[in-house]
Amino acid sequence: xxxxxxxxxxxxxxxxxFLNPWDAITEMDEHNRPIHTYQVCNVMEPNQNNWLRTNWxxxxxxxxxxxxxxxxxxxxxxxxxxxxxxxxxxxxYYMESDESHGVKFKPNQYTKIDTIAAxxxxxxMDLGDRILKLNTEVREVGPINKKGFYLAFxxxxxxxxxxSVRVYYKKCPFTVRxxxxxxxxxxxxDSSSLVEVRxxxxxxxxxxxxxxxxxxxxxxxxxxxxxxxxxVGYEEVDGSCHGKKTFRGExxxxxxxxxxxxxASPGLHWSSPHGPSRRSRSAARxxxxxxxxxxxxxxxxxxxTAPCGSSPAARGESxxxxxxxxxxxxxxxxxxxxxxxxxxxxxxxxxxxx
Numbered sequence: 068x069x070x071x072x073x074x075x076x077x078x079x080x081x082x083x084x085f086l087n088p089w090d091a092i093t094e095m096d097e098h099n100r101p102i103h104t105y106q107v108c109n110v111m112e113p114n115q116n117n118w119l120r121t122n123w124x125x126x127x128x129x130x131x132x133x134x135x136x137x138x139x140x141x142x143x144x145x146x147x148x149x150x151x152x153x154x155x156x157x158x159x160y161y162m163e164s165d166e167s168h169g170v171k172f173k174p175n176q177y178t179k180i181d182t183i184a185a186x187x188x189x190x191x192m193d194l195g196d197r198i199l200k201l202n203t204e205v206r207e208v209g210p211i212n213k214k215g216f217y218l219a220f221x222x223x224x225x226x227x228x229x230x231s232v233r234v235y236y237k238k239c240p241f242t243v244r245x246x247x248x249x250x251x252x253x254x255x256x257d258s259s260s261l262v263e264v265r266x267x268x269x270x271x272x273x274x275x276x277x278x279x280x281x282x283x284x285x286x287x288x289x290x291x292x293x294x295x296x297x298x299v300g301y302e303e304v305d306g307s308c309h310g311k312k313t314f315r316g317e318x319x320x321x322x323x324x325x326x327x328x329x330x331a332s333p334g335l336h337w338s339s340p341h342g343p344s345r346r347s348r349s350a351a352r353x354x355x356x357x358x359x360x361x362x363x364x365x366x367x368x369x370x371x372t373a374p375c376g377s378s379p380a381a382r383g384e385s386x387x388x389x390x391x392x393x394x395x396x397x398x399x400x401x402x403x404x405x406x407x408x409x410x411x412x413x414x415x416x417x418x419x420x421x
Contacts, residue, residue: 089119089222102199108226110146110153115224118174121232123167123215129236131209131256134159134218138202140185141226154224156184159206163213177219181206201230210256237286243269243306245294247278258284268295271308 089107109115126132136159143153160177187200208216220229239252239262247266255262266278276293283289297308 088117092228102230104228104230106228107222108141109222110141110143110149110224110226113152113224115154115222117222118172118219119222119229120172120219121217123164123217124234125215126211126213127236128238128253129209129211130253131207132211132216132234132236133205133207134180135203135205135231135233135235136183137230137232138183138185138204139200139228139230140188140202142188142190143226145190146226152224153226155188156182157223157225157227158182158221160219160221161208162217162219163211164216165214167215168217174219174221177217180208237284239264239280239282239286239288242280242288244280244288244291245278246272246297246303246306246308247293247295249278249280249288252282254282254284254286260284261289266293266295269307271298271301271310272296273298 088109089105091103092106093101093103095101105119107117107119109117140155143149143155146153159180159182160174161180162177183204183206185202187202189200193200218232218234237254239249239254241251242249244266246269248269249264249266252262252264261281261283264280264282266280268274268278272295274293275296278293278295279291280288281290297303300311301308302311303309
């Protein structure tokens, strides 16, 4: 749920044709913090009719608005000689309008929202101790059909201080559910009906079932239906689709090293110019790796080329088959002992999977 604030209302107490005792006063609360209030306390005379009106407020996208009022109100029993003239309530009104009316004010054009009463009232003792017994009341108004509206507060003989007025509306905020995005949505005025909203899939995702959510009157998303799934080659990570770690076509050069010694079978060893590989293994266990001093010069390196579209693995050839086919010069006859270690290097281009 999200509350979207409207423009903070400014007040106009100077309304033509009315004697308005509403005063803008700054006081200090019990924590010595300044508070700005509009106050009225005409409790000694009967038949009070004192108005305080906001300036014109644009409703933006709202269809229903909420008015939050914070105020203090004096206990009539704590004021002497006011029996029958002191009140402990005030009235809240509104009027819709497509434009500002300036200072023009006609009370009969306003519609009453409610009579506002205090849950707690303060006494003379509280006033002396600067104890602020703050009341908070919220009222809803709607539907609002015109571009904006006014709020008006009518005092009928209370001792009241209006501390703050907040005007806002509710909306279902942007969200992502089941890989589908749903935009900010304004609820309907009728609190019993829901707004059906169709979602759109996030990047690199596609619909499996039509994604839907329902926006409730309090600004909550309800009843998720349907979903999106990540497209082929992507996987879901924290509500979005990311490319999988797949074949990247990166070529690396490995060297197939055949070491032939007297009286021993040819040994097979894989090594890489990029450093040791966790996949490196020796086909003949126990053979020592080729020492750097034994490494042949580049002119002894014979590149291996395979038929186009074919590979030894695809043809079912083992590494020993590849050597016997491509490196006949390494074979020795039984009983023959070469005068020195013979090394043949076969350079193989492979693809690495990351």
